[in-house]
Amino acid sequence: MLFITALFISCLLTLILGIYAWRRREVPTAGTIAVMMGGLSWWTFFYALQILHVRFPELIPTFFGDSLFWFRVMFAGVVLQPAAFLIFVLQYTGYRHRIGARLILLLSFMPFLTLLAIFSDGHGHQLFMGGFEPGAKQAFRGGPAFWLHSLYSYLIMLMGLVLLIRFAFQNRPYRRQALIFISGYMAVVASNLMTIFNLVPQSLERLDLSPFGFLVAGFVMSLNIRREGFLDLMPVARSLVFERMADAVLVTDRQNRLLDRNPAAQQLFGHAGVDIGRGVQLQQVLPELFENGEPAEELTLKKRHNGNQDSWCLDVRRTEIKNGNETVRGYVYGFRDVTDLKQVEESLRQQLSNNEQLRQALKEESIRDPLTGLFNRRWLDEVLELEIPRAIREESELSLCVIDLDHFKRVNDGWGHDMGDRILVSLAQLLQDESRKHDVVARFGGEEFVLVLPGIGADQAREVIERMQDRFRAMSFGPDGPTNLTFSAGLAVIPGHARDRETLFRLADRGLYRAKEEGRDRLVIGGRT
Ligand SMILES: Nc1nc2c(ncn2[C@@H]2O[C@H](COP(=O)(O)OP(=O)(O)OP(=O)(O)O)[C@@H](O)[C@H]2O)c(=O)[nH]1
Numbered sequence: 001m002l003f004i005t006a007l008f009i010s011c012l013l014t015l016i017l018g019i020y021a022w023r024r025r026e027v028p029t030a031g032t033i034a035v036m037m038g039g040l041s042w043w044t045f046f047y048a049l050q051i052l053h054v055r056f057p058e059l060i061p062t063f064f065g066d067s068l069f070w071f072r073v074m075f076a077g078v079v080l081q082p083a084a085f086l087i088f089v090l091q092y093t094g095y096r097h098r099i100g101a102r103l104i105l106l107l108s109f110m111p112f113l114t115l116l117a118i119f120s121d122g123h124g125h126q127l128f129m130g131g132f133e134p135g136a137k138q139a140f141r142g143g144p145a146f147w148l149h150s151l152y153s154y155l156i157m158l159m160g161l162v163l164l165i166r167f168a169f170q171n172r173p174y175r176r177q178a179l180i181f182i183s184g185y186m187a188v189v190a191s192n193l194m195t196i197f198n199l200v201p202q203s204l205e206r207l208d209l210s211p212f213g214f215l216v217a218g219f220v221m222s223l224n225i226r227r228e229g230f231l232d233l234m235p236v237a238r239s240l241v242f243e244r245m246a247d248a249v250l251v252t253d254r255q256n257r258l259l260d261r262n263p264a265a266q267q268l269f270g271h272a273g274v275d276i277g278r279g280v281q282l283q284q285v286l287p288e289l290f291e292n293g294e295p296a297e298e299l300t301l302k303k304r305h306n307g308n309q310d311s312w313c314l315d316v317r318r319t320e321i322k323n324g325n326e327t328v329r330g331y332v333y334g335f336r337d338v339t340d341l342k343q344v345e346e347s348l349r350q351q352l353s354n355n356e357q358l359r360q361a362l363k364e365e366s367i368r369d370p371l372t373g374l375f376n377r378r379w380l381d382e383v384l385e386l387e388i389p390r391a392i393r394e395e396s397e398l399s400l401c402v403i404d405l406d407h408f409k410r411v412n413d414g415w416g417h418d419m420g421d422r423i424l425v426s427l428a429q430l431l432q433d434e435s436r437k438h439d440v441v442a443r444f445g446g447e448e449f450v451l452v453l454p455g456i457g458a459d460q461a462r463e464v465i466e467r468m469q470d471r472f473r474a475m476s477f478g479p480d481g482p483t484n485l486t487f488s489a490g491l492a493v494i495p496g497h498a499r500d501r502e503t504l505f506r507l508a509d510r511g512l513y514r515a516k517e518e519g520r521d522r523l524v525i526g527g528r529t
Helices: 001-021 027-053 068-094 103-119 144-170 172-196 210-228 235-244 263-272 339-367 377-393 408-434 458-473 501-517
Strands: 248-253 260-261 298-302 311-322 327-338 400-403 440-445 449-455 487-494 523-525
Touching: 001 027, 001 210, 027 068, 027 210, 068 103, 068 144, 103 501, 235 248, 235 400, 248 263, 263 298, 263 327, 263 501, 311 339, 327 339, 339 377, 377 400, 377 440, 377 449, 377 487, 377 501, 400 408, 400 501, 408 440, 408 449, 408 458, 449 458, 458 487, 458 523, 487 501, 501 523
Parallel strands: 487 523
Antiparallel strands: 248 260, 248 327, 298 311, 311 327, 400 449, 400 487, 440 449
């Protein structure tokens, strides 16, 4: 009776755990745990029915006249266990991508055959039951199919166990929960092994001990869920993140040999034609990443096949993987595709530079005379505002010369306005040619020009102006243009004639006026001849 009670408690506990896990099935391993727990619950439930049938045949009937009916049904829950266990371990230890249709098919082959053997194994057949008689208080020996299935189960469980133990030692944050899970499952394995190898003491009437193993496993599992967050903090979440990340991630060992890569990396490097198969040396397949020894922070990846212009701009981040004693075990390389960002950045930069050019052009326009291209009066004012105080501060000279074309009205009247414009442009060009780089030549308005000659006194300025006058006089404006044009000029110098802008201009203007008065085509300095 104690045994039956234990069976039902196991059944209930595993059922509750199964339902609990099923309700959290958005965590991928939880679904598998639900199947495992459901299978265990099934196992214990039908085992209990079988025993009750033997003890109380009138209470628990059987079907098809088969006294082992419930026992056979029970095996549906048994054969499920190894495959579910392995799938869980693969999910838990980060090998989710290995679970495909092929593996599922391979794993279900044996359970399917076993179930077939179980149900076709009627009385007299020795294939699975090995002549087992229920209620005969004899040990269950099992036929060849039973042992084959046991071998298959334990091989699979061993594989899972190895993976789990390796994982537990490599992943400190999950070590406790992984070890607790292993210990729970070991209780199932131990009780099952004791049963199938007939190690159960006679006093326990050779009953199947597995349900007690399930009881222990159930308690351990609930402990794991409550204390270790087994269904919340699964490493699976981490591997899911790795797999679903939009950034390409490559994991290498210390020698930069590739150990793992996520689907985003496969897609990106696959597109670029870079071979990122496991074991390849990163320096060999991505030499541009290590151009200066250390990995670059930015990488431009070009499509390897000739003739294609595709390229990606990648932001690279390398993180060291360290173990407990701080030695580097490998690296994680993260590649973020910043191609679009770069394009936006580039077009913004282009736009900024265009704006700057436009601003410069506008500024130029605002300080230039449109006809001659010389500086205008506005710019001249700004220049003088700086240059006059500087000349005084540095005790150097500065000459200001006001130039005005002689009888320009006659030119306009005689040869037309267009010819007048051409002459203004020619004079502007001449003034520019004859002055130094840091002199300022401006059109002051109409046919009047101003020269600012920093660092030059009256004598030197006179030479410059007279040279200009000579050249202008000698200029020809074609067979239909005027000849021997002249200009008059007035000059004043800082600090000799003035120490401020107004006086300087007034004296230069007065000089110009005097030059006109005295017959034009001459230069008057300081308001006097
Ligand atoms: N073609 C042309 N003529 C201009 C321009 N600006 C001013 N003028 C002309 O320059 C002439 C200036 O004439 P005035 O101020 O009388 O002087 P002037 O004929 O040069 O005689 P003086 O200065 O006394 O030698 C006028 O006919 C204006 O129309 C211009 O941009 N283009």
